[in-house]
Amino acid sequence: MATVAGVELRVANSWFLIVGLLAFVLAPRIKEQAPDVGSWAYVVGAAVAVLLYASVLLHEISHALAGLAFSMQVRSINLHFLGGATEIEGEATTPWREFVIAVVGPLTSLGIAVVAWASLGLFDDGLLRFAVASLAGANLVVGVLNLVPGLPLDGGRVLQAAVWGVSGKRSAGVVVAAWGGRLAAIAALLYPFLLPTFGYQARLIDYLMAFVLGAFLWAGASQALTAAKVRSKLPTLHARQLARPAIGVPATLPLAEGIRQAQLARAGSLVVVAADGCPVGIVNEAAVTSTPEDRRPWVSCGDLARRMEDGLMISADLTGEELLHAMHRVPASEYVLVEPDGSVYGVLVAKDVDAAYRAA
Ligand SMILES: [Zn+2]
Known part of the structure; x- marks a missing residue:
């Protein structure tokens, strides 16, 4: 879609789908805030969805900037329906670099949440206040969820860097963090079934979300394990x-x-x-x-x-x-x-x- 400082920005088709879906989900809440908007609520909903993705883009840009700061080549930033991903050529050469590149993402999201929340007082009741409150809420969720210590999440890479730093072995870090990711996947799959114990009734959307998240986490964690296995064999080839x-x-x-x-x-x-x-x-x-x-x-x-x-x-x-x-x-x-x-x-x-x- 665009190239900035040699970094390609790509937007997957599924992204447009999720913006439409978010607009649809947000519209009733927007009508509550401003009853006069009528069917413009969907347009406002789409605008809020784009705003939320702009903050996801900032999260990804922070990963890219950290990579560039360590003179690594950043290939692309991809926005897709579950958020985004930054593709960096090669791998961090030290646990510290791995840690920094990973941790700046959730910190950026939490930072946006804090700024949005702090500026909430500037807005009177209405659509703008709703948009800023959504921004604060969504970034808080993105920041916290991304700190869950399992690959492929940023928190998984933080854990990987920590285990790597302590053990001196990158592969040990990957294995521990990938199993963290698999546990997170199982937890995601189980959560709708645990909701009744807390007095909530699980809805269809909860099961759907649990399945999509669980599958995403399990696949990402398994991929990390496979890649680690491949990498461990490579040095033997001369x-x-x-x-x-x-x-x-x-x-x-x-x-x-x-x-x-x-x-x-x-x-x-x-x-x-x-x-x-x-x-x-x-x-x-x-x-x-x-x-x-x-x-x-x-x-x-x-x-x-x-x-x-x-x-x-x-x-x-x-x-x-x-x-x-x-x-x-x-x-x-x-x-x-x-x-x-x-x-x-x-x-x-x-x-x-x-x-x-x-x-x-
Ligand atoms: Zn991230």
Whole structure:
């Protein structure tokens, strides 16, 4: 929708739906405040809903500013029906930074609630007072709910930072905070059933809210656990260790001869090189295996090679997440690993990386 300081602002379609829904819910209350408004109550309701989302936007902007203050790249701010989310590239490098980025959001919401509540006296009874009171109430709820210590809520990230700071292990923080999120999800699902013990009758909207919130929390917490599991395995991946030794062959060399030379050199892969030794292609292993033995003298190595292009040549020094990023940029079954001086170190087969990841 808009880009501010390199940060993209996106508004999901569901957002328009919720603004309409809020307008519908708020309209009767608005008619109570100002009986003369008539059907304008819906327009006023929509305006109040947009005002509430403007405060959600401020909450998200505070996360973004905290990220930028730590020189992190903020990709986007998304507004959706349950509020918003700020996408920050990479992860905080210290528990303190993680804590700050997380905690500024709820603090901003609580700050807006306090300011709105304090300024309530400036307004006489009427629509403006109603709007400011809604702003105070909604931000108090958003601020307090977001401090619940479970992922994916901000409070979960605060807990994660705390456990990380005390234990020195980021993954321990994620696991504790994600289970906090699952407990919060269960609590959300149970609350309409607990209402009668406090003398309230649960309505349909309570069950609906409980289900949406519970599902949102459970999914977010589970996603955090999965991401932590993936991340814990990544550091074990080293391009250099996974590389197959390769030999360079001219494109016109018959495949049978290329295979013979590779076996002699105990190499697991063939790289097609130009006369000056520059790699110009990688022979595709699957294509070799599917070529019958008696055809191999009549097929040239160049015929079974994928032409070299940007992204198929990657540094032999890449590890973990960087390595996966490089492979995602140009999906291929084989990559040429090169030394800093440009010479070929070997060939990285995507299948081997996959197997190593599974075995980790
Ligand atoms: Zn937040």
